[in-house]
Amino acid sequence: MKRDDIDEATARMIINHGEILLDAGAILDALDAFQSALALSKDPRNQQEALLAQANVLGWFLDEPAMALKLYQKGMKLFPGIDETLRYRAAMLMFEAGNESLAKQQIADYQRRYPDGRHRFQLEGVLKYMARGRISAPSAATPAPLPIMKVGLSKGVKRFSATSPEGTLCVDGLGCSRHMDISVSGNDIVVNGKRMGDEFTIPDNKPITVEIRGKKKTILGSLKTTNQSGRLVPVNHIDIESYLRSVVPAECYASWPLETLKAQAVAARSYAYFLNTHGGSNGLYHLLSDERSQMYAGITRHTPSSDKAISETAGMVLTHEGKVAFTQYSAHSGGVTADSKAVFNAYKPYLISHPDPISMETHKEVWSKQFSLKEIEKRLRRKGYSYTNIRKIEPARFGPSRRVVAVRIHHSRGATVINTRISLLWALGLKEILMDINRTPDGYEFKGAGYGHGVGMSQWGACGMGKTHTHSEILAFYYPGTQLKRLWN
Numbered sequence: 001m002k003r004d005d006i007d008e009a010t011a012r013m014i015i016n017h018g019e020i021l022l023d024a025g026a027i028l029d030a031l032d033a034f035q036s037a038l039a040l041s042k043d044p045r046n047q048q049e050a051l052l053a054q055a056n057v058l059g060w061f062l063d064e065p066a067m068a069l070k071l072y073q074k075g076m077k078l079f080p081g082i083d084e085t086l087r088y089r090a091a092m093l094m095f096e097a098g099n100e101s102l103a104k105q106q107i108a109d110y111q112r113r114y115p116d117g118r119h120r121f122q123l124e125g126v127l128k129y130m131a132r133g134r135i136s137a138p139s140a141a142t143p144a145p146l147p148i149m150k151v152g153l154s155k156g157v158k159r160f161s162a163t164s165p166e167g168t169l170c171v172d173g174l175g176c177s178r179h180m181d182i183s184v185s186g187n188d189i190v191v192n193g194k195r196m197g198d199e200f201t202i203p204d205n206k207p208i209t210v211e212i213r214g215k216k217k218t219i220l221g222s223l224k225t226t227n228q229s230g231r232l233v234p235v236n237h238i239d240i241e242s243y244l245r246s247v248v249p250a251e252c253y254a255s256w257p258l259e260t261l262k263a264q265a266v267a268a269r270s271y272a273y274f275l276n277t278h279g280g281s282n283g284l285y286h287l288l289s290d291e292r293s294q295m296y297a298g299i300t301r302h303t304p305s306s307d308k309a310i311s312e313t314a315g316m317v318l319t320h321e322g323k324v325a326f327t328q329y330s331a332h333s334g335g336v337t338a339d340s341k342a343v344f345n346a347y348k349p350y351l352i353s354h355p356d357p358i359s360m361e362t363h364k365e366v367w368s369k370q371f372s373l374k375e376i377e378k379r380l381r382r383k384g385y386s387y388t389n390i391r392k393i394e395p396a397r398f399g400p401s402r403r404v405v406a407v408r409i410h411h412s413r414g415a416t417v418i419n420t421r422i423s424l425l426w427a428l429g430l431k432e433i434l435m436d437i438n439r440t441p442d443g444y445e446f447k448g449a450g451y452g453h454g455v456g457m458s459q460w461g462a463c464g465m466g467k468t469h470t471h472s473e474i475l476a477f478y479y480p481g482t483q484l485k486r487l488w489n
Helices: 003-023 027-040 044-061 065-078 080-096 100-113 120-131 240-245 258-277 304-312 340-344 357-362 373-382 421-428 459-465 471-478
Strands: 148-152 159-163 169-171 175-177 179-185 188-191 199-202 208-212 215-219 222-228 231-239 316-320 366-372 392-398 404-411 414-419 435-439 443-449 483-486
Touching: 003 027, 003 044, 027 044, 027 340, 027 414, 027 421, 044 065, 044 080, 065 080, 080 100, 080 120, 100 120, 148 240, 148 258, 159 231, 169 199, 179 231, 188 199, 188 222, 231 240, 240 258, 240 304, 258 304, 258 316, 258 459, 258 471, 357 459, 366 373, 373 421, 373 443, 392 435, 404 421, 404 435, 414 421, 459 471
Parallel strands: none
Antiparallel strands: 148 231, 159 179, 159 208, 169 175, 179 188, 199 222, 208 215, 222 231, 316 483, 366 443, 392 404, 404 414, 435 443
């Protein structure tokens, strides 16, 4: 296989991986993947898809319409075949962002170039809508009702079961049962042998124990299951404060200081509400119930200390310039937080690199992993990277925190510069990219500090700070320039 073919196959794989990450609510990781695919590919089809996906993440999910617009404008020059689509998307982006002046400008540009274009009626409707009154972007300035989170318990299964620790479950049109076996048959959902259509909901009148692939989780709220293309997607609909009761003790040790748990509650609430207000890419859920989004362990993990932290910060989120902040956090910063622009190429003024010595003082997270060159090739191949006869691996680009954000891999067909997180970290199971890459007799040693991406709050650092600082001080340290605001009671 030629090198270009290998690179295109790799780019295609990275785009697919990015779509999976976006579906899970891992927005920055998804952006990282699309940018990496765009940089690697020379095939216009892959380039177009990666560029559109990247602009979509920036504009719709990260509230960065100006950056997305620049990408669309870049695409207009590079890909004249999709010029009309890009101009339509640019106009809609400015409209949704609340920028009436730029929206009108982009629409006028589209109408001038494509008077009979296939999107002309939609844009005429937008102009009429704007004529009825000014538009505005979503804001954190107005108190909100208690949000309902949609938590995906699985991205798709053929069968699962539901019971209740408090007795029978009752559903209109089905009756009551102590055990519900839920499966798929064609376009229908079958519950205990009865066809229930393509959607099925167990109401929220008692806890529900869901068993999927042998793993059980007991939840509050309702359980809505949708037949999506022959796969069952079970989604827990639950108010955000109840949701947090199963998140905070799963993300932090309940024995940690109360102020730490309060900071975790605010960060987790802000992150969840951000995804809630941005709709989620899937449509059925806002986020998933595992570490790809936030750990959501169910009611068996509820604790008095985490409940107290959630109650005492009820409705409180972090905001920046009137909007809910995107409060990424990770387990351990390794002694220095990461810059979101350097790691994910997504600038947020409150997600910057700065020293974080208390993380290492609280818990010294250092690690080392060694692999032979053959093992590295094998593990990369499992993830879709077909690099043979690897001769050398070296840092290609550092971030301000000295994280190795890109590596150069020398192989039989030349040298490839690729994002570290979606290549070596993913394939080798490394904890972080805050590391040194050292040659060994038969391969490489990766020696680093920290655990996670390092952007935003370090949970171990917050643990140490919680002994002597308030939750507001912890949050101000890890998300500088943000403000605490109570949006609901």
